[in-house]
Amino acid sequence: MSAAATGAATSTATGASSVSVARVVxxxxxxxxxxxxxxxxxxxxxxxxxGLAGVLLxxxxxxxxxxxxxDLLAGVxxxxxxxxxxxxxxxxxxxxxxxxxxxxxxxxxxxxxxxxKVAVVGVVTFVAGAAAAAGALAMGAAAGVDVGADPALAxxxxxxxxLYLGTIAVFALGVGAIVRxxxxxxxxxxxxxxxxxxxxxxxxxxxxxxxxGYLPTSAGALLLTPDNPAVELTPWGGYAVLLxxxxxxxxxxxxxLRVRDV
Amino acid sequence: MGIQxxxxxKRYGRTWAVRDLSFEVQPGRVTGFLGxxxxxxxxxxxxxxGLDRPTxxxxxxxxxxxxxxxxxxxxxxxxxxxxxxxxxxRAVDHLRTVAATHGFPAKRxxxxxxxxxxxxxxxVKAGKFSLGMGQRLGIAVALLGDPHTLILDEPVNGLxxxxxxxxxxxxxxxxxxxxTVFLSSxxxxxxxxxxxxxxxxxxxxLIADAPLMTLTSDAGRTLEEAYIALTRxxxxxxxxxxxxxxx
Numbered sequence: 216m217s218a219a220a221t222g223a224a225t226s227t228a229t230g231a232s233s234v235s236v237a238r239v240v241x242x243x244x245x246x247x248x249x250x251x252x253x254x255x256x257x258x259x260x261x262x263x264x265x266g267l268a269g270v271l272l273x274x275x276x277x278x279x280x281x282x283x284x285x286d287l288l289a290g291v292x293x294x295x296x297x298x299x300x301x302x303x304x305x306x307x308x309x310x311x312x313x314x315x316x317x318x319x320x321x322x323x324x325x326x327x328x329x330x331x332k333v334a335v336v337g338v339v340t341f342v343a344g345a346a347a348a349a350g351a352l353a354m355g356a357a358a359g360v361d362v363g364a365d366p367a368l369a370x371x372x373x374x375x376x377x378l379y380l381g382t383i384a385v386f387a388l389g390v391g392a393i394v395r396x397x398x399x400x401x402x403x404x405x406x407x408x409x410x411x412x413x414x415x416x417x418x419x420x421x422x423x424x425x426x427x428g429y430l431p432t433s434a435g436a437l438l439l440t441p442d443n444p445a446v447e448l449t450p451w452g453g454y455a456v457l458l459x460x461x462x463x464x465x466x467x468x469x470x471x472l473r474v475r476d477v
Numbered sequence: 478m479g480i481q482x483x484x485x486x487k488r489y490g491r492t493w494a495v496r497d498l499s500f501e502v503q504p505g506r507v508t509g510f511l512g513x514x515x516x517x518x519x520x521x522x523x524x525x526x527g528l529d530r531p532t533x534x535x536x537x538x539x540x541x542x543x544x545x546x547x548x549x550x551x552x553x554x555x556x557x558x559x560x561x562x563x564x565x566x567r568a569v570d571h572l573r574t575v576a577a578t579h580g581f582p583a584k585r586x587x588x589x590x591x592x593x594x595x596x597x598x599x600x601v602k603a604g605k606f607s608l609g610m611g612q613r614l615g616i617a618v619a620l621l622g623d624p625h626t627l628i629l630d631e632p633v634n635g636l637x638x639x640x641x642x643x644x645x646x647x648x649x650x651x652x653x654x655x656x657t658v659f660l661s662s663x664x665x666x667x668x669x670x671x672x673x674x675x676x677x678x679x680x681x682x683l684i685a686d687a688p689l690m691t692l693t694s695d696a697g698r699t700l701e702e703a704y705i706a707l708t709r710x711x712x713x714x715x716x717x718x719x720x721x722x723x724x
Contacts, residue, residue, distance in 0.1 A: 220650035221623045222592040232579040232622075233548035242577035249570035250563065312563040314571075316528060317618060320555050321578040323527040323544040477528040 236327045243305075243331030247339065250308075253301060257339060260297040260380070261347045264290035268351035272358045279358040284369060287355045288348060288439055291376055295432070298340040298380045299404050302388035305332045306468075307397040315477050325472045329392060333385050333465065340384040345377030368441065371450065375438035378454060382461050383408065386431055389464025393471045407460075408432045431460040479503045479657045480525060480626065484534035487520050487681075494520040495681040497534070502659045502676070504625070507652045509672035509689075510661040511704055513712045517681040518661045519557070522630050526555050538626055550579050553626045554619030559611035559635060561618070564604030568595060568614050571603060575618055589617040594643070608635030616644070627651060629660040633667055645671045669693065669700040677704065679711020 247253050267290030272279040306329075309315040322328050352369060356362040362369050390407070391400040408431055415427030427433060428448065437446065437453030448456065480502035487495045495517040502508045512518050523529040525536040527543040535542060538553055546552050562571040572586045590599050593613040598606065606614065612635050619627060627648075633641055648671050652658045662668045675692055677685040684707050685692065692703040 220647060220654055221620045222588045232551065232581050234578055235580075238580050239578050242574050245570065245574045245577050246566075249566050249574070251565065308563065313558055313561050314563055316557050317561050317571075317575060319528060320526055320553075320557075321550055321575055323546065323549055474530075476523070476530060 234322055234327070236330060239322055239327040239331040240334050243328070243335045247305065247335050253304070256297050256301050257343045260294045260340070260343050263294040263297070264288065264344070264347035264376070265350040265354065266290065267293065268354055272354060279355060279360050282355065282360050284352055284355060284360060284362050284372060285440060287351045287360065288372060288376060290351070291379065291439060292436070295380060295383055295408070298344070298384035299387035299408060300401065301340060302336050302384035302386070303391040303397065303400045303404060305336050306388055306391040307395060307400050310395050311397050319477045326469055329465070329468055329472060332388055336384050336388055337381045341377040341381035344380035345373050348373045348376035372439060375450070375454070379435050379438055379457070382435065382454070382457050383431065386457070386461040386464045389461065389468040392468030393464070429456050431457050478539050480659060481537045482521065482525065483536065485521065485524055485531050485536055486533045487524055487529055488532045493681055495524070498678065498681065498683055500676050500683060500686045502657055503674070504657040505652060505655050506673035507648050507658045507660070507671050508674045508676060509668045510659060510676050511665070512678040513708050516678050516711065518678065519630060521678070522557065522628055522661065526553060526628060548579055548622065550575070550622030550624065552622070552624055553628060554622060554624040556615040556619045556629045556632055558630070559608055559615055561615055562603035562611070565602055567600050567602055568606070569599040571614065572617060572621065576621055579622060581621060585621060589620050592620060593617040609637055609640055612636055613640065626657040627659065631662055632660055633662055633664055641667065665701045665704055666699070675700070677707050679708045684708060684711060
């Protein structure tokens with residue numbers, strides 16, 4: 216058949232192409248980097264963490280020697296909202312912007328789209344978080360904070376910041392895929408990640424306090440603190456709980472994608 | 478071959494958008510898809526390409542359900558909505574994201590940009606596009622995979638006269654190459670110039686499935702007159718109809 220009308224000059228123009236997970240990941244990466252707002256959000260995440268470390272160092276009278284390495288990551292709890300927004304926007308913008316139809320026409324099996332978004336958002340926020348933590352600790356070391364005293368802790372803080380922020384972003388992405396509406400998704404994620412831990416403290420029931428330790432941010436943040444025997448969860452145990460939340464959100468997301476119309 | 482809609486039904490909540498609908502769209506000709514607002518045209522098209530899951534029944538394209546296609550864009554080009562690109566993304570980047578899913582070469586993105594006359598707008602953000610330019614971008618996406626089947630929902634909307642002439646020629650040429658072309662439109666006099674065959678639905682059910690000639694010249698009337706007569710009992714929303722639609 217001639218392909219004159221569609222301008223396909225040769226039969227190799229679209230040749231042996233078919234959909235693969237790797238190609239969908241690449242498509243999602245193209246989507247991510249071609250929206251300026253995503254790059255700005257990543258930059259602000261980095262600047263918030265490094266910047267707050269700088270402020271703390273500048274504000275301490277003795278130039279920072281009294282600060283512990285953990286203190287330098289105070290910005291993580293401020294910045295953590297941004298990776299969550301990245302994850303939610305990555306999926307909800309498909310419906311808000313009307314691109315969902317084009318996306319799922321190209322990938323009618325649907326799940327690779329979610330996998331692609333998880334890969335892109337997860338890796339980008341991991342790298343941004345780890346780089347920011349490394350920057351914050353390097354600044355601290357230069358100012359006299361004894362970062363090298365516990366190398367294992369320093370490594371855990373750097374990788375842990377990346378893992379913590381990356382996993383929160385993936386959890387939020389899963390919530391976004393279930394809720395679909397942008398504002399609804401952000402409110403749901405804020406509820407799980409920030410309001411629930413505070414609300415639990417208000418309830419004067421010991422069992423509630425204990426369970427609150429298993430909320431995503433409460434458990435995951437243990438990765439960014441020294442090992443504390445008074446807390447039931449170890450730092451990595453806490454991270455495993457956060458990971459389980461993210462896995463549950465993704466399972467719900469896969470089911471939603473499968474059964475709901477686009 | 479072509480598109481086969483088989484006893485398709487789709488229910489949203491309590492409302493049946495499409496009810497036991499069956500018809501075939503043959504390759505090698507342009508088939509128009511007509512019906513009043515709310516007749517179920519978009520639902521039918523969305524079900525054919527797997528965006529909506531039919532409640533019962535099925536739709537096949539060249540013998541396979543859309544979701545089974547390993548390279549769907551090489552089989553079927555679809556335009557459902559002129560506003561289908563992210564406002565903040567440049568048109569060329571929108572095309573690149575779609576091309577990447579199938580590994581189409583960069584050259585192919587340039588080809589469809591040229592084909593749809595978007596050269597000067599390719600680096601403009603889609604949010605700045607007029608409706609007509611949005612249609613051209615949507616058609617560019619539909620043509621990316623050089624598909625054998627085209628499914629186009631209101632492709633003429635918003636196009637300028639030059640664009641209308643262009644798409645008329647494109648659709649005829651595609652059908653002449655043996656491809657399946659299925660398009661909906663409310664612009665009947667425009668549609669009459671390009672379609673060979675007409676499928677009419679109303680209230681989710683089939684009203685007519687006939688060659689254009691049978692409906693028009695053989696019966697001594699225009700497509701518009703034929704359509705009005707056929708859908709008289711199926712129109713849900715009519716101006717000046719005080720007691721509403723459903724009786």
